[in-house]
Amino acid sequence: MxxxxxxxxxxxxxxxxxxxxxxxxxxxxxxxxxxxxxxxxxxxxxxxxxxxxxxxxxxxxxxxxxxxxxxxxxxxxxxxxxxxxxxxxxxxxxxxxxxxxxxxxxxxxxxxxxxxxxxxxxxxxxxxxxxxxxTKVATVSSARSKRKTSDSPCISQKKTKSELRSDLKALIARVHAVPNVAQNGGVYDSCTEVVAKIKKFLNRDGMTKALFLEAVLGGVNPHILAKFLAGKKQDQCETIVYRTAYVFFEKLRILEGRKKSKARNINEERYPQGFSLTKK
Incomplete structure (x- = not known):
């Protein structure tokens, strides 16, 4: 502010x-x-x-x-x-x-x-x-998908919840395996940015909070995650969710071959050592 x-x-x-x-x-x-x-x-x-x-x-x-x-x-x-x-x-x-x-x-x-x-x-x-x-993009994509399905009867059916869950577990395992991302290095996303990434990841088909807590955060108490998601600005910077989720999404970015965003580059310039993990 x-x-x-x-x-x-x-x-x-x-x-x-x-x-x-x-x-x-x-x-x-x-x-x-x-x-x-x-x-x-x-x-x-x-x-x-x-x-x-x-x-x-x-x-x-x-x-x-x-x-x-x-x-x-x-x-x-x-x-x-x-x-x-x-x-x-x-x-x-x-x-x-x-x-x-x-x-x-x-x-x-x-x-x-x-x-x-x-x-x-x-x-x-x-x-x-x-x-x-x-919403508009999703509606257009859905309409196109329906047309393709009706025109191509050989297209495979939608995956079951079990298959989606299995795919997500495999993805998460690949993310964790990405090397050269220090677990105790600097955090260059604000709490607000990490919360946005968590919510976006939770919206993936088949993803649940239970799976996220278990596979991504290593069994963190659901109340701790809920408190972090409801936080304001940097008031939850001390929670384990902040650093753990940041490292996961940094590895995911590398795995998917995405460049750093402008916001990320600005954060690195302003906070060379990363955001503080201690409340002020």
Whole structure:
């Protein structure tokens, strides 16, 4: 949050000198992870992520406020959620939310970036966008798969749960066998990023929390995993789940031949020794 305040302060300080409105509304933001970064599907979970427009400029508080209000109205209309639930998901208090949603509180709109609601809303809106895109892709893929199945009767049937579980166990064994990843080395993903990777892995066909606890985490108590998944920022950095899961996903990345994401490279630059594993 400190880094965000530093970014926000750069906007407000810009109003102290006679510069053009165009420049004022186009703040320079350094060391950010763009929503266009396709190297990591969940890049918006990164601590330094900033939502950008199609032209590469940071989205203004007014844009975020309008998009958030549209999302709230949409959820109310289709009955999927309420304003109270959405505010709760933002993890901000009601006073901060109400203040942010009233543009009259910010004669200089960029000063609204000091309100946590701005940053929480940008991530929520990007997450909603990501989920809608994933659902659309899954629907198209499913339709294509059905067409192929009907046109090709020789295609094998869907694997059973037992077969999927067996395949996952084999994959996990291959991951554990990847060499040259130190068990006691630096951790270069934040807790938030590791949580996102765990949730994504748990969504694989056939994967269960029980199998994940047993095969990936080595028999960790389920309550410890649940507490880690529900954590905020780095408050669960001391748990064994953090390091163990990080090492597993680092080996998985190497096994699958994927490059490091922009967020990962930024973390390595900012924390040469890795994230702290001790609460501050």
């Amino acid at each position: 400190n880094s965000r305040k530093q970014v926000a302060s750069s906007f407000t300080s810009a109003t102290q000198i006679p510069i053009s409105k165009e420049i004022l509304e186009t703040p320079v933001v350094t060391t950010i992870v763009s929503s266009s970064d396709e190297e990591e599907e969940m890049s918006f979970e990164a601590d330094l992520w900033v939502s950008l427009t199609k032209t590469g400029k940071q989205k203004t508080p007014n844009m975020i406020r309008n998009d958030l209000q549209k999302y709230i109205d949409e959820c109310k209309e289709n009955g999927t959620s309420s304003q109270a639930k959405i505010v709760k998901s933002l993890a901000v208090d009601n006073d901060s939310f109400r203040k942010f949603m009233n543009p009259k509180n910010y004669p200089d709109q960029w000063s609204a970036t000091k309100n946590e609601t701005y940053w929480a809303a940008t991530k929520l809106l990007e997450k909603v966008k990501h989920e809608k895109k994933s």
